[in-house]
Amino acid sequence: MSEQYKSSTNLERAPVIEPGHTFGTVTEKISAIVLTRPATNGWFVGFGIAFMLTMMMLFAIGYLVLKGIGIWGVTIPVGWGFAIVNFVWWIGIGHAGTLISAILLLLRQSWRNSINRFAEAMTLFAVACAGVFPLIHVGRPWLAYWLFPLPNSMGVWPQFRSPLMWDVFAVSTYATISALFWFIGLIPDLATLRDRTEHPALKIIYGMLSFGWRGSARHWHRYETAYLLLAGLATPLVLSVHTVVSFDFAVGVVPGWHTTIFPPYFVAGAIYSGFAMVLMLAIPIRKIYGLEDFITERHLQNSAKVMLATGLIVGYGYMIEAFMGWYGGDRYDAFTLWNRLHGPYAIPYWMLLICNLFIPQVLWIRKLRSSPAALFVISGVILVGMWLERFIIVVVSLQRDFLTSSWGMYYPTRWDWMTYIGTIGMFLAAMFLFVRLLPMISIFEMRTLLPEAEVKE
Amino acid sequence: MKRDPIYGIMAEFDSAQALVDAAHATHQAGYRKIDAYSPFPIEGLAEEIGFHHDEVPLVVLIGGIIGGLSGYLMQYWMSAVDYPLNIGGKPYHSWPAFIIITFEMTILFAGISAVFGMLALNGLPMPYHPVFNVPRFALASKDRFFLIVFSSDPKYDAAGTRSFLQGLDPRSISEVPS
Numbered sequence: 001m002s003e004q005y006k007s008s009t010n011l012e013r014a015p016v017i018e019p020g021h022t023f024g025t026v027t028e029k030i031s032a033i034v035l036t037r038p039a040t041n042g043w044f045v046g047f048g049i050a051f052m053l054t055m056m057m058l059f060a061i062g063y064l065v066l067k068g069i070g071i072w073g074v075t076i077p078v079g080w081g082f083a084i085v086n087f088v089w090w091i092g093i094g095h096a097g098t099l100i101s102a103i104l105l106l107l108r109q110s111w112r113n114s115i116n117r118f119a120e121a122m123t124l125f126a127v128a129c130a131g132v133f134p135l136i137h138v139g140r141p142w143l144a145y146w147l148f149p150l151p152n153s154m155g156v157w158p159q160f161r162s163p164l165m166w167d168v169f170a171v172s173t174y175a176t177i178s179a180l181f182w183f184i185g186l187i188p189d190l191a192t193l194r195d196r197t198e199h200p201a202l203k204i205i206y207g208m209l210s211f212g213w214r215g216s217a218r219h220w221h222r223y224e225t226a227y228l229l230l231a232g233l234a235t236p237l238v239l240s241v242h243t244v245v246s247f248d249f250a251v252g253v254v255p256g257w258h259t260t261i262f263p264p265y266f267v268a269g270a271i272y273s274g275f276a277m278v279l280m281l282a283i284p285i286r287k288i289y290g291l292e293d294f295i296t297e298r299h300l301q302n303s304a305k306v307m308l309a310t311g312l313i314v315g316y317g318y319m320i321e322a323f324m325g326w327y328g329g330d331r332y333d334a335f336t337l338w339n340r341l342h343g344p345y346a347i348p349y350w351m352l353l354i355c356n357l358f359i360p361q362v363l364w365i366r367k368l369r370s371s372p373a374a375l376f377v378i379s380g381v382i383l384v385g386m387w388l389e390r391f392i393i394v395v396v397s398l399q400r401d402f403l404t405s406s407w408g409m410y411y412p413t414r415w416d417w418m419t420y421i422g423t424i425g426m427f428l429a430a431m432f433l434f435v436r437l438l439p440m441i442s443i444f445e446m447r448t449l450l451p452e453a454e455v456k457e
Numbered sequence: 458m459k460r461d462p463i464y465g466i467m468a469e470f471d472s473a474q475a476l477v478d479a480a481h482a483t484h485q486a487g488y489r490k491i492d493a494y495s496p497f498p499i500e501g502l503a504e505e506i507g508f509h510h511d512e513v514p515l516v517v518l519i520g521g522i523i524g525g526l527s528g529y530l531m532q533y534w535m536s537a538v539d540y541p542l543n544i545g546g547k548p549y550h551s552w553p554a555f556i557i558i559t560f561e562m563t564i565l566f567a568g569i570s571a572v573f574g575m576l577a578l579n580g581l582p583m584p585y586h587p588v589f590n591v592p593r594f595a596l597a598s599k600d601r602f603f604l605i606v607f608s609s610d611p612k613y614d615a616a617g618t619r620s621f622l623q624g625l626d627p628r629s630i631s632e633v634p635s
Contacts, residue, residue, distance in 0.1 A: 023496060023600035149535060157535035161544050161554040169561040177568045184572050188598070192496070195595040211582035214589070215597050217480075217493040219579045221503035225513040226575035230568055233517075237564045244557060447497040455477050455499055 014301070014370075016111045017449055018293040026294075026446045030439050031196050033289055039436060042288075047432040053425020060418040061136055069139050071415045078398045078410035083137035085390045086420050088245055089273065090130035090427075091171065092266070092386065094178070095238055096274020097123025101181060102234035105227075111302060113445035114294045118285070118434070119278050120182040125430040126277070127175045129423040134167075136419075163247040170244040177237055181230050184223070187213050188444040242270045249393065255332040256340075256397030259324065265317030272310040272356075273386035275303050276379035281431065283372045283379075285440070294441055297370050304369040307382065311360045314389075318357065332402055344409060345396045348388050355385025464587040464635035465607040466618050467594070468627035473499050476602035479625040480505040483604060486621060490610035494588070494603040516574035517567050524566025528559040587635045605633065 017026075064071060074081035097119040104112040135144050147168045149158050158165050190210035197203050213219070246266035249257035279300065286295040325337030340349045359381050368374040400407045434440065447453055470476045473495060480493045484507055491506050536542070537549035547554075576582070588594050588605065597603050604627075606618050622630055 027496075027599045149531065155540065157540045159542065159544060160532045160536050160558060161547060161551055166557040166561075169558045173561045173565040173568075176565060180568055180572045184575070188497075192598040195598045207584055208582075211576065212584040212586060213581065213598075214586055214594075215494045215496060216579075217495065217499070217502040217506055218508045219581075220495065220498040221508060221511055222513050222575045222578055224498050225511050226517075226571045229514065229517050229571045233564050233568050233571070237561075237568075240557070240560060240564075247557075444497045453473055453497060453499075455473050455501065 014296050014298040016114065016296060016298055017446065018296065021293065021450060023447050023450065023452065026450070027192060027196070027443055029291075029293070030441050030443050030446070031193055033435070034193060034437065034439055035197050035202075037289075043432065043436070047429060050425045050429035050432055053422050054429050055422075056418050057132075057422020057426055060415050060422060061132075064136055064415065064419075065141060069137070071413060073410055073412040073416055075408065075410070077401065077406050077408045078395055080394045080398060081410055082412050082416040082420055083133040084248075085387070085394050086423065087130050087133035087137075088266075088390045088394075089387050090126045090133075090423065091174075091245060092242060092270030092273045092390075093277045093383075094123040094126035094130065094174075094274065095242060095267070095270035096278050097121075097126075098174075098178060098181075098234050098238040099271055099274065100278070101185070102231040102238065105231045106235060109302075110449055111298055113449055114296075114441050115278065115282060115299055115303075116445070117182075117185060117442045118281065118431075118440045120178065120185065121431065121434045121438075121440070122274075122277060122281060123178050124175075124182055125427045125434075126274075127171070127178060128430070129427050131171065131175065132419075132423055132426075134171075163244065163251045166244045167248055170241045174237060174241045177230070177234055181234060184227065184230070185442060185445075186438060187211060188215065188223075189439045189442060191215070192443055193439065239267055242266045249397075254397050254401055255330070256321075256336040256393065259321065261317055261320050261324075265314060265320075268310045268313035268317070269386055269389060272307060272314055273383055275307045275310070276382040276386070279303050279307075279375050279379040280383070283376045285435065287372070289435070289440075291441065294446065300372060300375055301369050304363050304375055304378075307360060307379075308363045311356065311363075311382070315357045318353070335400070336397060339400050340392060340396055343396065343400065345392065345399070349392050349396070352385055352388040352392055355381045356389060359385075462635055463608050463615065464590075464633040465605045465613075466615075466622060467588070467591055467603055467605045467631050467633050468622040468625060469593055469596075469629045469631075470602040470604065471628055473602060475626075476604060477502055477505060479604050479622075479627070482625055483606065483621075487612050488606050488610050488618075490607040490613075492605050492607070494594075494597045494605070496598055496600060496602075512578055513571065513575050516578070517571045520570025520574070521563050521567030525559055525563035527566070528562025529555055531562075532558055587633050590634050591631045593629065593631065601628075608635075 072081060072083070074083070097116075100112050100119040101116040101123075105116075135141050138144050138147075146152075147158065147165070158168075187210055190206050191213035194203055194206040194210050197206060243263040243266065246262035250259060250262040252258060282295055282299070282303075286292050322337055325333045328334075340346070360378060362368050362374075363378065368378070395410045399410055468479065470479060476493055476495060477499060480491070480502060483491055484505055489507060493502055493506055495502065532555040533550060536551070536555075541549045588603075593601070594603060604622070604625075606613060606622065612618075619630060
């Protein structure tokens, strides 16, 4: 009994870095993945599949540009369909990266140092996938620049009272700040690669990308100030992005959209799905590249706890939505609730509750929180559940609103599926390239975690 | 033959603690044009070499103010002055609806100022620098710590500075050609 208690206590306090590492070994181990490790057949097969899926996406988009939005399942009343479902899903996944890199930095959660780099890369690639959808959904993608306030010969300007305009600014700011944050984090590590590589061409490439970083104390001081301020700016930004995305719905009058709980519930859902994606990437990566020393059980457990907490907030959102439908006295809201539970899309709604609310409760069990295989499966379930949530919000609210004469059904076509699965391929292809070309763990931030880094005045 | 002038004298240390102590001693000894290099940020090291004025926060503040003002004024001018359009009877100057884009523009400009302001103040990008001429300096991005006294320092003299640095018990000492 006491033996068991002791071992589980040790498990709880798993270290952020396994003992025995020095500045040199940390540097060697992470930079070797990029500089000396040969690309394996497994990498080529994985990248090849992801690349083919990307090509499939480009084919589907090409056909869309040729024929128009009619090849999709969208119609009236459901004019938003897969494009908006996937947009919200992808942008939500990106949120975990910023949470890890900015909010956990401000909260001094130093365990974040080993996962922030690839979580930020995940954010960038997820935002890129998200950006595809509104762009092609406008119908005439070659005119999408009309969304920006550019002077034009028609003498018109965008309409700033619309949440869709707010979304343009929120998402493009988010993409820019995420890219900058990721890049300045890379500068010192690119300098390390420049100094470690033997290859003259790589020396020049990494040297240029590192801007000639030399680690001067004055530079580090300004660097840390800028990094901290950027984290402070990214924190309200990331919370605002999914809030603004939820305004796209909440500002409308459609029953099932017009609720004030949407902003916090969307942000929590975003972090929920984002951490699920972080785990789905981290678990195979640490295994394949032998990074268990740096991405330890502690990271898996902490991520699982974040998922549990945000999952409960999301569950609270579902509960309040149902309660307001029943208690609010608005017959259309009440009908939306009924329609979710018993309507034509009842099966996805119940699956959503099972995936997002019921199955993740097993994370209360400590044993499962520290089992990579179990976490991988649960994360996959959560990603499916969060995708279904967006499907329910977008499709089921639109398909039956106020007038029975305007009810309709939505069936995605093969082009919808090809575009969606294609963006998953694009995301994975970018991740495959990232792990081979750039240090996927922040080397300089790992050095600061070692006991030798501490200095007495 | 004309001999290359010396850019400075560089001492190499094994630990972060040794570098901080050495930087402290060098500054105490009256050297002012010095710099320290480390593979990760060390708290308090910049202060030891006499760096106290970090202008990055000011740059970010100015960037944020410019971003917020331009975001709001852009929306005001476009919606109320240049192209007034009646949307559901809302006032042309519907300020609550303008807040979100104002906020996003504040963050965007402040963030861009933080990154580019930091790079500009650091004088980066600078792919070439004399310290890279020292072969051992490649370890500054791995696990070694370096201190340099520039030859432009008024107290600098080749032999005296070298023996002073020798007294700090470094791992090695090298001359940095400019």
